[in-house]
Amino acid sequence: MTTPTGSPYAINWDVTYACPLRCIHCYSESGRRAASQLSLKDMLRVTEELISLRPASIQLSGGEPLLVKGLFQVAERISQAGIPLALYTSGWLLEEAMLPELLRLFTWVHVSVDGATAGLHDAIRGRPGSFKRALRALTLLDGAVAAARQRGDTASQFQFGIDCVVVRSNFARLEEFCTELAPRFPQLSFLTFQAAIPSGLATRPGFVEHELLTDEQAHWLASDEGRQHLSALVPGTVQLQLSDSRALQMHPEHFASGTAANYLMHVEADGAVRSMAIYEGTVGRLLEEPASVLWERALQRHSDPFVIETLTPVRTMKDWAEAARRLDSHFGSEEVRARIARRPDYFPSSAPAVRPPIISLRKPAPWRLETEPSQEP
Structure with missing residues (x-):
């Protein structure tokens, strides 16, 4: 996908870094750092800047967005502007009283589930009971959509689904999402499997060694x-989406x-705009400069000589993680580098046990562009 220079196609806004969970792969280190969220007044100022770009969609994530007071006021303004809106949530705080506003204001609600069993999900998400909370959220959403359809409310485009971050611990058990989890929710619209990206906590050497997906x-x-x-x-009514996440790598060959x-703008909790979505380094704050100026500045970073030099040699997942650490250190502020230095490494002693693969994996072909035909038999 390409995008016009003057406007991002999609915007992801981490509205807070506060979070009840402690996910082992968290790209934003949420729950382990200051929340950094803005006042409602400033959030609405940021909202107006994002609306001015007229993106095709805006995604509210975190952290846990449902912790943010005023979230629905922000969502109301975006909805009034006619921009489709997505919510990414762990489901931990989703309550029945929220359902009317969720169905009215949002186009999509993504509930994060990283294991089809409590033991696996809770281990990856870092808090006992998180699987139970996620399933409760999905049950509430399923019931609300069923009730709306029974009433004949066909005007709403609302959809909800499951997002799974794929790591080595759950890779062998993706089938269970399709055969055991998805069928429990008849109104479920989508099931997404996306490879963990080497960003934030997922760049730690221990995580790369034990949990980042292998190239195969x-x-x-x-x-x-x-x-x-x-x-x-997967049930026939559920849209299946799979991704190795490499589009976020920003490799020069992918640009070619x-x-x-x-096409993606990433906004941090304090209103700062990242130059590249998954790497540290910002180009300014939306409370201080127009969104259009910051977007243009972010695009210029893509052709920075250090970025090209660092990403061009990347051929493997391990290469990618090493490049991410270099980019974070180079473009991150002193505060960011200090936060990175404080990260404890990841050790697999508390990680969920890995089962044998669900399929027989073949070694990937040599690095090639996604548009090139496969040379495998």
């Missing part, structure tokens, strides 16, 4: 074989092929 696993996740295998298992995610 990432290759399978993006392959026709993987899609066909899981599509045969038009597959880089250069």
Whole structure:
């Protein structure tokens, strides 16, 4: 996908870094750092700046967005502007009283589930009981959508689904999402499997060694074989989406092929705009400069000589993680570098046990552009 220079296609806004969970792969280190969220007045100022860009969609994430007082006022303003809106939530705080506003203001609600069982999900998400809370949220959403359809409310475009971040611990159990979890929610619209990106806590050497997908696993996740295998298992009413996340890498070859995610603006909790969505380093704050100026500045970073020099040699998941650490250190502020230095490394002693693969993985072909045909038999 390509985007016009003057406007991002999509905007992701981490509205807070406060979070009840402690996910092992968290790209924003939420729950382990200051919340950094703005006052409602300033959030509404940021909202107006984002609306001025007229993106195709805005995504509210975090942290846990449902912790933010005034979230629905922000959502109301975006909805009034006619921009489709998505909410990314762990489901921990989703309550029945929120359902009317969720269905009225949002186009999509994504509930994060990283395991089809409590033991696996809770281990990855870092808090006992998080699986139970996620399923309760999905049950509430399922009931609300069913009731709306029974009333004949067909005007709403609301959809909800499950987002799974794929790591080595749950890679062998993706089938269970399709056969055991998704069928529990008849109104479920989508099921997404997206490879963990080497960003934030997922750049730690221990995490890369034990939980970041291997090249073979990432290759399978993006392959026709993987899609066909899981599509045969998921209910026919559920849209299946799989991604190896490499579009977010911003590799020069992906720019050349038009597959880089250069259409995405990422906004931090304090209103700062990142130059590239998954790497540290900002280009200014929306409370101080126009959104259009910051977007243009972010786009310029993509051709920075250090970025090109660092990403061009990347060929493997491990390469990607090493490049991410270099970029974070180079473009991050002193405060960011200090936060990175304080990160404890990841050790697998408390990680969920890894089961044998669900399929026989073939070694990926040599690095090639996504637009090139496969050379595998």
